[in-house]
Amino acid sequence: xxxxVGKKMNFNNLFNNKKESNNYLLKGGMIIxxxxxVVKKKDILIKGKIISKINExxxxxxxxxxxxxxxxLYICPGIxxxxxxxxxxxxxxxxxxxxxxxxxxxxxxxSMICMPNTSPVIDQPAIIQxxxxxxREVALTKVFCTGSLTRxxxxxxxxxxxxxxxxxxxxxxxGNKSIANARIMRRALNYVKSFNGLIIQHAEEQExxxxxxxxxxxxxxxxGLTGIPSYAEAMIVQRDxxxxxxxxxxxxxxxxxTKETVEIIRNAKKSGINITCDxxxxxxxxxxxxxxxxxxxxxxxxxxxxxxxRKEIIKGILDGTIDAIVSDHTPQxxxxxxxxxxxxxxxxxxxxxxxxxxxxxxxxxxxxxxxAISLITKNPSEILGLNVGSLKxxxxxDITVFDLDKPWKVKPEKFHSKSKNSPFDSLLxxxxxxxxxxxxxxxxxxx
Amino acid sequence: xxxxxxxxxxxxxxxxxxxxxxxxxxxxxxxxSQKYVKFLxxxxxxxxxxxxxxxxxLFFENSTRTRTSFELAGKKLGADMLxxxxxxxxxxxxxxxxxxAMTLNAMQPDLIVVRHNDAGAVKLxxxxxxxxxxxxxxxxxxxxxxxxxxxxxxxxxxKTIAGLKVAICGDIMHSRVARSNIHLLNTLGxxxxxIGPATLIPKEIDSLGxxxxxxxxxxxxxxxxxxxxxxxxxxMSGSFVPSIREYFRFYGLDREKLNYxxxxxxxxxxxxxNRGVEIxxxxxxxxxxxxxxxxxxxGVAVRMACLKALVxx
Numbered sequence: 001x002x003x004x005v006g007k008k009m010n011f012n013n014l015f016n017n018k019k020e021s022n023n024y025l026l027k028g029g030m031i032i033x034x035x036x037x038v039v040k041k042k043d044i045l046i047k048g049k050i051i052s053k054i055n056e057x058x059x060x061x062x063x064x065x066x067x068x069x070x071x072x073l074y075i076c077p078g079i080x081x082x083x084x085x086x087x088x089x090x091x092x093x094x095x096x097x098x099x100x101x102x103x104x105x106x107x108x109x110x111s112m113i114c115m116p117n118t119s120p121v122i123d124q125p126a127i128i129q130x131x132x133x134x135x136r137e138v139a140l141t142k143v144f145c146t147g148s149l150t151r152x153x154x155x156x157x158x159x160x161x162x163x164x165x166x167x168x169x170x171x172x173x174x175g176n177k178s179i180a181n182a183r184i185m186r187r188a189l190n191y192v193k194s195f196n197g198l199i200i201q202h203a204e205e206q207e208x209x210x211x212x213x214x215x216x217x218x219x220x221x222x223x224g225l226t227g228i229p230s231y232a233e234a235m236i237v238q239r240d241x242x243x244x245x246x247x248x249x250x251x252x253x254x255x256x257x258t259k260e261t262v263e264i265i266r267n268a269k270k271s272g273i274n275i276t277c278d279x280x281x282x283x284x285x286x287x288x289x290x291x292x293x294x295x296x297x298x299x300x301x302x303x304x305x306x307x308x309x310r311k312e313i314i315k316g317i318l319d320g321t322i323d324a325i326v327s328d329h330t331p332q333x334x335x336x337x338x339x340x341x342x343x344x345x346x347x348x349x350x351x352x353x354x355x356x357x358x359x360x361x362x363x364x365x366x367x368x369x370x371x372a373i374s375l376i377t378k379n380p381s382e383i384l385g386l387n388v389g390s391l392k393x394x395x396x397x398d399i400t401v402f403d404l405d406k407p408w409k410v411k412p413e414k415f416h417s418k419s420k421n422s423p424f425d426s427l428l429x430x431x432x433x434x435x436x437x438x439x440x441x442x443x444x445x446x447x
Numbered sequence: 448x449x450x451x452x453x454x455x456x457x458x459x460x461x462x463x464x465x466x467x468x469x470x471x472x473x474x475x476x477x478x479x480s481q482k483y484v485k486f487l488x489x490x491x492x493x494x495x496x497x498x499x500x501x502x503x504x505l506f507f508e509n510s511t512r513t514r515t516s517f518e519l520a521g522k523k524l525g526a527d528m529l530x531x532x533x534x535x536x537x538x539x540x541x542x543x544x545x546x547x548a549m550t551l552n553a554m555q556p557d558l559i560v561v562r563h564n565d566a567g568a569v570k571l572x573x574x575x576x577x578x579x580x581x582x583x584x585x586x587x588x589x590x591x592x593x594x595x596x597x598x599x600x601x602x603x604x605x606k607t608i609a610g611l612k613v614a615i616c617g618d619i620m621h622s623r624v625a626r627s628n629i630h631l632l633n634t635l636g637x638x639x640x641x642i643g644p645a646t647l648i649p650k651e652i653d654s655l656g657x658x659x660x661x662x663x664x665x666x667x668x669x670x671x672x673x674x675x676x677x678x679x680x681x682x683m684s685g686s687f688v689p690s691i692r693e694y695f696r697f698y699g700l701d702r703e704k705l706n707y708x709x710x711x712x713x714x715x716x717x718x719x720x721n722r723g724v725e726i727x728x729x730x731x732x733x734x735x736x737x738x739x740x741x742x743x744x745x746g747v748a749v750r751m752a753c754l755k756a757l758v759x760x
Contacts, residue, residue, distance in 0.1 A: 224588030294567030
């Protein structure tokens with residue numbers, strides 16, 4: 001994955017899914033604590049599964065602990081990625097739980113929240129349980145499921161939401177489909193209130209975006225591609241706001257991409273409505289020009305927008321309108337992308353680039369390091385109501401150790417993900433995850 | 448030549464679109480086409496420039512005039528022309544475009560002419576083959592040889608393109624002919640307008656350098672050339688226009704609307720025509736005003752020029 005590594009990487013050395021646990025002492029790293037909002041040089045002691053101590057100088061007998069020198073490195077809570085598409089079950093040729101967990105662990109992600117648009121769709125408890133069982137076997141990154149909001153994501157009947165909630169569903173969404181029917185949306189928002197469930201919306205007015213494959217405007221017109229108007233997104237958010245105001249349910253808009261959406265959410269937050277949202281790296285780093293030459297790796301959903309939209313997304317991140325950054329990892333095999341633009345599938349992989357691309361906001365846009373880390377740890381964890389993404393004593397030790405400045409080149413062929421469809425192919429980035437701890441185990445170690 | 452030297456050869460490997468071609472490239476192809484127009488007028492002999500060269504016509508979409516005129520053009524130049532139509536090929540069996548491209552490439556043709564219903568598909572194919580590729584229409588993106596033959600038709604009647612006022616009327620949104628014509632006419636110095644109902648004008652088309660009009664009366668004022676487009680009923684989902692009757696009433700070209708243009712305005716239509724939908728039958732048959740059948744004749748010459756220019760010696 002990195003230019004600097006000459007020798008061929010060996011999976012057995014990189015990943016560790018053995019059940020035995022060691023005690024670790026991470027010495028001399030800069031600890032980024034999003035809860036305390038400080039970056040300070042401290043030692044951190046991992047005992048069994050949990051974080052047992054964080055202090056200026058921890059001394060202990062060397063045979064009880066594996067000591068790791070973290071001088072010059074940064075230590076933060078493990079990354080929580082709220083939007084990942086797993087290929088399993090049903091689309092194992094694109095991604096398996098194992099390959100996704102490897103990709104996540106190597107990217108510093110310790111908790112993945114997967115979308116329900118698998119095949120079959122996650123619309124009943126049994127499928128959630130089966131995915132969780134698989135994830136436990138793989139034993140790398142933690143996997144949480146969302147359940148589909150409507151049966152089969154067909155949009156017309158709500159799924160067994162509370163049963164899925166009981167089985168561990170952390171939120172409800174129809175994945176890359178918007179809930180088009182306002183009545184169903186209202187019922188769902190009302191229904192999940194009884195158990196304080198979270199609804200995650202992919203905002204897109206489906207009739208307006210029908211057959212659309214690119215952002216409507218100059219580029220789509222010139223290339224002869226059917227456009228998706230940018231307000232198709234804002235329109236649904238606007239509609240949902242009425243419903244959220246009425247039902248007062250927990251509501252989250254995923255991967256927002258337009259100026260208008262940022263403005264609407266900014267105003268909604270000001271007026272005290274309980275709404276959260278996230279975006280993904282392509283929407284703050286790329287614009288619609290990336291589809292020039294019919295580059296199908298840049299065919300995303302929502303589509304890449306204009307430069308004005310991109311700038312406003314960054315503004316939204318800086319002023320706190322946008323709560324979280326997600327990878328929006330959507331693996332697609334070669335056959336799904338090596339096609340005419342119109343026929344190619346939507347989406348790009350992102351697990352292995354989430355950290356450096358988020359850090360690019362620190363390097364290039366004056367976002368402070370604590371806020372950047374919060375966007376991918378504390379904030380998503382709080383939105384979902386999970387007990388991850390922090391460095392609290394006695395919490396499970398989900399920890400990421402990274403080099404803030406290490407430069408590397410994105411080479412998808414070296415990705416651990418089964419699919420290589422990255423819109424950031426060949427980009428030079430800075431910041432590299434070096435070690436990932438999940439439940440106190442060192443699951444990934446980049447040597 | 449807009450300050451650019453006259454070319455001896457066409458400087459590109461493929462002809463995928465008009466966008467990005469410089470005036471000298473366009474003029475090179477047009478000059479060569481003009482030679483073939485004269486040749487076709489004089490005799491019915493065949494030439495042997497492309498003797499022992501193989502050209503493949505690969506058409507994923509139905510076509511009469513484009514495919515036939517490429518075939519005829521190739522034969523006039525002595526090339527061996529192969530036609531592959533999708534109905535009888537492996538594409539129907541589920542072969543991907545790239546596999547089709549690589550299969551054909553392995554047969555070492557000298558040129559492939561491709562039409563496909565998706566924008567960008569011809570470019571994708573061109574990246575996978577060693578020979579030159581001519582785009583014979585890719586979705587609503589481009590149809591360069593049509594734009595060239597339109598330009599040739601205009602030149603044959605008006606002598607020059609620079610300074611002319613050209614209106615492209617009708618279904619701009621779904622039209623590759625419109626996009627190629629806009630690029631070509633702009634590059635050669637014409638003033639281009641598009642006219643149509645707002646539902647058929649794509650967003651920000653003005654950024655391609657055209658003026659947008661929503662009614663024929665204003666749009667056709669002082670116009671030298673009218674390019675009528677076919678209402679592409681097969682590409683439409685949802686109601687872009689309420690009825691053919693209403694469309695013809697406001698956007699169909701008839702004598703009355705033609706009077707808004709200059710008295711010697713010339714009518715072009717890429718075909719196939721929907722008589723009574725976008726153009727009045729009597730007008731379509733008026734050989735003084737309509738150059739529709741000239742266009743077909745020019746089509747063969749233009750395609751001869753393109754084949755000649757792109758097949759490697």
